Amino acid sequence: MLFCVLPGTGISAEAKGGEYGDYIGWMKCRSCHEQLAAGWQMTRHAWAFGDLKKSGQEGLPDCQRCHVIGYGEEGGFIDSDLTPELVNVQCEECHGAGRAHASDPGKKGSIIAKPSEQKCRKCHTPGQDKSFNYALKIKGIHGPKQ
Secondary structure, three states, X not given: OEEEEEOOOOEEEEEEOOEEOOEOOHHHHHOOXXXXXXXHOOOHHHHHHHHHHHHOOOOOHHHHOOOEOOOOOOXXXXXXXXOHHHEOOXXXXXXOOOHXXXXXXXXXXXXXXXXXXXXXXXXXXXXXXXXXXXXXXXXXXXXOOO
């Protein structure tokens, strides 16, 4: 077991076999949502952290917060070495931490079924993405329609 505190934040994460707090990573989601996961892998969200690496910005907190899962939250992304399962914009960034849902999929309120535009606007701000159109983008969020 590993326990870390993100310097300067007081935010901690306890790693248990690749699982961090309430975040479980897309691979766990895939076990029940295989088609959605396959579609997501064809989106830019699936490779968001790679974009940071290409530009040398993977260590910048202001950039990380939009390219990883749970940045600045209890049990969320710490860094790409300690929490590699939480890089990229995965299911839990929009639908919320998935541990409770994975434990009891039928439990009401264990996951955000239909995320609001406000969730997207956390990163798709007018300054970062001037042409963002929620109604259009939401249609392809899980990949190209079959």
